[in-house]
Amino acid sequence: MAKYVYDFTEGNRNLKDLLGGKGANLAEMTNLGLPVPPGFTITTEACRHYLAEGTLPAGLDEEIARHLSALEATMGRTLGQTDDPLLVSVRSGAKFSMPGMMETVLNIGLNDESVHGLAKQSGGNERFAWDSYRRLIQMFGKTVLGIDGDHFEHALDELKGDRQDTDLDAGELQSLVETYKGIVREQTGKEFPADPREQMRLAVMAVFDSWNAPRAILYRRQERIPADLGTAVNIVAMVFGNCGNDSGTGVAFTRDPGSGQQGVYGDYLQNAQGEDVVAGIRNTVPLQDLERLDKHCYDELLQIMETLENHYRDLCDIEFTIERGKLWMLQTRVGKRTAAAAFRIATQLVDQGLITLDEAVTRVTGDQLAQLMFPRFDGGAVKNRIAKGMNASPGAAVGKAVFSSERAVELAARGEDVILVRRETNPDDLAGMIAARGILTSRGGKTSHAAVVARGMGKTCVCGAEELEVSVGERRFTAPGGVVVSEGEVISIDGTTGEVFLGEVPVADSPVVEYFERGTSAGAGEETGEQQEASHDDNLVKAVDRIMRHADGVRRLRVRANADTPEDAARARRFGAEGIGLCRTEHMFLGERRQLVEDLVLASGDTERQAALDALEPLQKADFVGIFRAMEGRPVTVRLIDPPLHEFLPDLTDLSVKVALAEAGSGEASDKDRRLLAAVKRLHEQNPMLGLRGVRLGLVIPGLFAMQVRAIAQAAKEVPGARPEIMIPLVAAVQELEAVREEATAILAEVGVDALVGTMIETPRAAVTAGQVAEAAQFFSFGTNDLTQMMWGFSRDDVEAAFFSRYLELGIFGVSPFETLDRDGVGRLVRLATDEGRAVRSDLKVGICGEHGGDPDSVHFCHDAGLDYVSCSPFRIPVARLEAARAALSDNESDTR
């Protein structure tokens, strides 16, 4: 039979799955000999049984009764004993901390009789006893009985009038208890349960139920905590911080969770319970003041903090209560901390000899590193907020509002900071996005074009600020309250919060980005391994440097960049890229070259078409020369053109309207407009994502791929040490690849350049037939964006606005599969294709490109799946390097278990 209840003496910190974080750590502290009130933990397994079956598991009641008896024996009192009652708290505690999400009930065991015993026990403190009783009814009523808390608050407020709660005397509190009992009767049709065991039993079930409260579900979804873990319940003998001025309660950190600095950090509140601190009814004092108030307890606490930090080998966060001069530990856990503190603490602990550098790497995350890379607004500045959108790409940006890509480029060229404001962005806005300090859109979600591209660039972006009406034509937007912002007016946007401010808000640059921009190889100055006199930023950069250097030493996955221009490539190098995994060539057909694409499309024969291609070739060659130079002999994977050609032409509807109006005499349209309209109609596709693109373009338009391959080969010949790799997009069958590969290798041979020829694996069919495809491919690069689209059957452009929020709400996925690689679906094919490809060609190089390459969870997947590299946008490279190391270290961890 399962064991559902563990005394604190029976557990330890490794049993978090079963006992929850709180229970496991209470047991750990108990076994360390620290002063923990006695108690026991009901396991998460019991909770899971309860949630699945709707009843407590058989035998649990008896098991609880047995442990309660032991507790009563230890304490020398019984639960609800009228003259000297044992009171207990019933506290939730899941494996992962979900602060404030679940329920806790204190003072279980009080009723109309035992309240007198409590008064006696507390030296005749009638006020304390009745206050405890009314707190029980209030908490129990709200949490266990589901009564709207406002009823109780309202009754309390009415009684208090203008007074503080401490001004209420015992008689008033006794009458409040009666009022509260009346509320329970009125709201539930039943009496408040006087039986302490029934109180406890109901409270346990209420805590279990709170696992599935809407806010808890939402929180788990956001934090990616599995929905099926359940919570444990801790039954703990009550200790009271509200027995008088020799009592109190507080929280402490073994070092500063904000900066990582060592010292005494925390808050203390005299004559109060923990819930009072949370409610903020009186101001706390700094923990240091406890030394003055209760030197004995203070010294004991500092001693315990040192014990805990050495034992946990990490920053601990602690809750404690002092009951009439006696210190009790109510909780400890490895404490949350800011990103900066995480890096500093990790290296400090190395210096103290508590952890190894390997462990230090596991103590920080890619998300934390990413946070450190974004600029921030000065916290103290005065701000005039005019709207709030989605926090699409973090950071802080200030600049003049501009409404077109051209204008953004123009002003930026004059050295002005601009914010590009659009209803939504498209690939044509790329130049403007690059030129701008930040991007603000009124439409689109977190995976809209603006958001994705901005995150890729590490550029601040607020998107979907629907309160704004953007009029690109009039070069202005209107915010609620009639605020009109015209071109040239300064705005500030916070990509971390989604806020939009009028005017300039002061910004602080990220020292970590400055460090990366200096080039990783340059390092961060001397590392001494000692705490030095230096600025906070300097210490942070040193910590980051130390961890990144170590990370690079332990990771197995290589990290490449998605970079399309020499500038991007150079930045990628500085950020540590070991090559380019995806150089898209689409932009090489944009801008003034659009004209040539139009010529190509309108070409009436081989000669005209070839002329357009011939004109493009030297331009593209120059592009490649720049990129190869920037990469200094590292591999550059060039993807031949992928999007359908009509993407380079004017929009069908716009052009149709223009021509129709012109024909009705209400506008103008050139002869070329008319010819273009015919071409656009001819090339129009119902589903361009599933249309004439990728390898199909290469097979259908003679000379197109050949032009690109020749440009690459010629460029490679010109740059000593260049290592081009030619990547064919959207292959679904090996035959497609064979046809293109043949042409490409002939051109390479003709120019006299060596290059690998490989393929994207981005159609499910390519993955499923990877064994065949590998016969013709020297490398695979998983295009997980397209693969996700085709596996799920939805396109990112179309579905996000339409139903992603609803899907998150329904729990159909906890996170967008475009953000984090979907292991069960896409991931399964990635593994299958990797294994079957390598079975055919043992030296097949396998990587991933696309947004997932810079996502921490996806990097771990790629490591586990045995890929050779991930490729991501330059700004995500440090994140990928760090997460690749963490993935490698977590292998070791499993090895040694």
Next chain:
Amino acid sequence: MAKYVYDFTEGNRNLKDLLGGKGANLAEMTNLGLPVPPGFTITTEACRHYLAEGTLPAGLDEEIARHLSALEATMGRTLGQTDDPLLVSVRSGAKFSMPGMMETVLNIGLNDESVHGLAKQSGGNERFAWDSYRRLIQMFGKTVLGIDGDHFEHALDELKGDRQDTDLDAGELQSLVETYKGIVREQTGKEFPADPREQMRLAVMAVFDSWNAPRAILYRRQERIPADLGTAVNIVAMVFGNCGNDSGTGVAFTRDPGSGQQGVYGDYLQNAQGEDVVAGIRNTVPLQDLERLDKHCYDELLQIMETLENHYRDLCDIEFTIERGKLWMLQTRVGKRTAAAAFRIATQLVDQGLITLDEAVTRVTGDQLAQLMFPRFDGGAVKNRIAKGMNASPGAAVGKAVFSSERAVELAARGEDVILVRRETNPDDLAGMIAARGILTSRGGKTSHAAVVARGMGKTCVCGAEELEVSVGERRFTAPGGVVVSEGEVISIDGTTGEVFLGEVPVADSPVVEYFERGTSAGAGEETGEQQEASHDDNLVKAVDRIMRHADGVRRLRVRANADTPEDAARARRFGAEGIGLCRTEHMFLGERRQLVEDLVLASGDTERQAALDALEPLQKADFVGIFRAMEGRPVTVRLIDPPLHEFLPDLTDLSVKVALAEAGSGEASDKDRRLLAAVKRLHEQNPMLGLRGVRLGLVIPGLFAMQVRAIAQAAKEVPGARPEIMIPLVAAVQELEAVREEATAILAEVGVDALVGTMIETPRAAVTAGQVAEAAQFFSFGTNDLTQMMWGFSRDDVEAAFFSRYLELGIFGVSPFETLDRDGVGRLVRLATDEGRAVRSDLKVGICGEHGGDPDSVHFCHDAGLDYVSCSPFRIPVARLEAARAALSDNESDTR
């Protein structure tokens, strides 16, 4: 070491893979003791080696030399022997017959010396000897040396003048030989090779090379013959049908390949070689005339034909030559026949006790059955052809040209036959397509909407007739030569050839369709097992009936129909459907109900939306009642609405133009047009195929699926014995299915109706996670159309015109994956999902719906993959029934091997 050469005495008819069809059958006849000229066969394996490596395999030359020596010994002459030469033919012969596609060279062994020996051998027939020699040079020059045949033809014509070739005398032919040798010298820079062994060796390689001649590649692609089989080569001692009037050559069939009737069928040409028959230089005589010309040979031939038919147990086609009164068999094979003959011969052979009914089923194909179901134009009629398009859906149709669906319905209602003519069709044309006798489009390929829907209906369709300019507005089309056809003028279209005729061409209805329309269970009258005096059609129908009855008894796969209306359902029943596998509900939102969809989309709140749904519910319920009644207690799988809602709204571009013109004062637009435009813009999707459709609609639009499920349940309650199965489309994750399933089962319980709830497997992710999906699905139905689109990453609508022809040309696929299920890609996932789904739910019902369900090859795949049923359009049901039986029988065949 491999054996590359087989003497005719060493082979047999089961070695077609190795010896090719011709070689295997020559060996078989040799071993039957029939008069076959001696010879040997070089294997396909040698050919494959040659094609892969570019050289003949090591040892082959020696092996050929050994077999040639044996042949010389048998014949008592040596190759090229000057006084009495052995001559041989070098004949191609692949596993599958590829008539006229590959090369043959006769008279190998002649040169300036041996030509005199041949003259002596033939009793001093100098003319014959020189004619044989010039034929060798001509054939060899063209086939082996690659000289344009016109050079030789030209020289011959010049020599002949106005005379017949038989008028040329020996001297003239001798001078022609010199001329020919001059042509060889001039064109190749070399002498015609005099060495007979070199002639033979070069001829063998030329035959091998001819495997990859463009016409052969094209033929194989059309006939779906694998490209890597290679051809065998037969070296056969020459016999001459052109030695005088006691010689000749002919072809014979053991029964009529056109009708299947028994008797003597064939042609004979006196004093000629086989090539002369092909070239048609003189008229042949009926084979019966041979009795008069050479009674002895005639009797022997009839005897041999009987032997062969009894031995092969099938219709044989035979080539023979008579050399100076001696009959020689040059070739035999199981003969090609028409579809009607196939059925009649199969049942006749059963009656003769030569084959079993099981074998009879394997002797006919679904394609042949389908051919029998289409109406045909009277072959003898005078026709005025005005254009040719693609033969999209076979049959013959005559009617008045109409240019809109409404007009088609209107005229058809008056009892008139119409042909719907459109540039291309869309789902709105459905009513018109149903009403029309045939469909003609000027755009779109074989998998365009018109083609697919027409094939599904068994309706004649010619599509992509690009010569036609269709003006829907002016209700007319223009054909080349200025022919203008206006509404109401009669045209005839032949869906089997793609031809379009002006005026009425007489049509013959298919007796087989009439038979099926009577209902399979009704049978085709008494079966006697004997050849009766009855019309050709009656005999055909009896044969079909007998084979179909037997097929239904042996097949394991069930066959269901894709049917959306009571009429379709009733026809499906008559054609033998065992249920409906796919009842699409899209059409239940079309027609006058479009108005309600617009209300639904424009609804400003829950109440308006629900009102629109409430109005739809009774209408859809009535639809379901009709369908359930028609199916008389058989299962009906209803797919909830799948397409995006904007498909039911006006087109974005059209509406934009309309509103823009109205605003410019050049047209009119209503207020509703403006509101609709806003809605259409809001709902506009870049890639509707990957947009808000299927299960997503159900999850995002409250009440939509519920309305449909309630309509189904209410209808089922009203029709005793109704067996609805509710199918959720486009599921990608089990969570989606769970959410919808929960709502559906609640409604079913509320109404009190039992129904299975299952899902389409049409996203690759659903297939890959089938184990999860099966937890919530009671059945799977593979939607292989969408699955193909998403696996390959191309949409049928967009890609066919753009690149399918190019892909077929490049050999990237031999047949469209939308036509025949792609086994390596889509098929692999179908197997995986079936296996993993059943592992979780052992009674999971698994079927396939969509175009592939009626495709013979795909039906075999479904049988092999262990599916429970296929579902296809009513017209394809007999095909699927037959092919399911053939698949089951081919299992047995493998079992007994």
